[in-house]
Ligand code: UD1
């Protein structure tokens with residue numbers, strides 16, 4: 001929006017008791033990102049904008065999550081939970097600085113978009129004192145109803161205070177409001193608590209604006225964008241909506257998915273060109289997938305970087321700190337953690353690679369384990385470029401296998417292996433000629449049925 005400064009206040013002081021969780025409500029994740037982070041990411045940003053979050057007493061974790069997402073955020077504490085208007089006034093100091101627009105959003109509506117925030121600010125420029133985000137609710141129970149008269153918003157009636165007629169209204173308050181910054185403090189200071197809950201309702205601002213001869217208006221949006229989260233069931237519904245959005249965005253950007261409805265993405269998943277994701281893949285936060293990579297079915301990936309033309313799975317698990325170079329191959333039942341695999345490295349079957357560096361084109365045989373933990377500390381394994389690790393080997397860290405070296409199958413490697421050397425660390429094989437035949441004959445004789 002040109003020229004107008006804007007303060008956004010996100011209310012996040014709610015207790016969220018209906019989540020039945022020790023985690024503050026706004027810290028629950030949707031698509032791998034907290035509810036609060038989704039709202040903050042959509043809030044107006046850039047020159048002339050500022051941002052504040054109102055948190056409940058003892059909710060330091062909420063304040064620090066806000067700072068993590070937007071370093072410039074101001075945080076305020078609402079010491080008593082006396083209603084949404086009271087919560088806004090916890091940030092009085094920020095409001096008093098006098099931004100042109102004051103936008104109020106709720107920390108528990110993660111599906112709101114940046115575009116909607118921008119639409120909300122437009123009526124202010126045209127002289128309105130307040131714009132309220134409204135939606136047509138499939139079931140309006142519990143929401144504040146928008147009373148519109150001749151195109152003007154004249155009141156918002158909370159469920160508990162609404163008449164039977166008013167309860168039939170389906171146009172509801174989504175919670176996002178954009179106030180003209182010059183008049184807002186005078187309006188909010190007039191709000192009282194003479195209602196059935198004894199709370200200071202921000203929604204009463206509408207009636208006060210009407211009585212002062214100023215104009216309030218409604219900006220409409222779809223219900224999916226404004227779903228508020230109060231329960232775990234609503235959290236799961238929001239996840240579905242968000243996943244549908246993320247899948248569509250991935251498909252639109254050129255990702256191939258044969259069964260997108262079975263693929264779970266994170267809000268920050270990044271894709272190159274010509275990426276293919278097979279069915280039943282779960283991608284957590286912090287994943288980048290470069291051009292031409294293929295993620296085969298039933299793989300689980302988080303905080304990992306997947307190089308161009310790499311192949312992952314089926315049934316692979318890439319844990320945090322995994323980095324795959326170009327053309328690297330991770331096969332079935334392979335787990336990686338804090339592991340870098342350089343270009344062309346292959347780990348095709350049934351293997352654990354943790355706290356490790358694997359050089360380019362190294363080949364790690366089936367059933368190899370990097371033994372990285374002694375019950376107290378973690379240690380690193382280094383595998384050189386072009387090394388070949390025979391199947392069913394244990395590499396006991398800290399240990400290095402040199403470039404081009406071989407490790408014989410079934411070895412337990414506890415000492416470093418020089419470049420181009422062979423290491424074999426296993427029991428010697430013994431062979432006894434004819435032993436099996438003699439054994440069978442002896443057993444057969446002992447088992448002969450007794451006669452007479
Ligand atoms: C509120 C609206 C209602 C709207 C609905 C949309 C009011 C009075 N009612 O009702 O019109 O239809 O949202 O979801 O505004 N909060 C605080 N401090 C408080 C009270 C609330 O920070 O003292 C925060 C909560 O954390 C939450 C938001 O404000 O993020 C809304 O509060 P909530 O109690 O969920 O209001 P609703 O009854 O849902």
Ligand code: MG
Pocket residue numbers: 228230
């Ligand atoms: Mg609510």
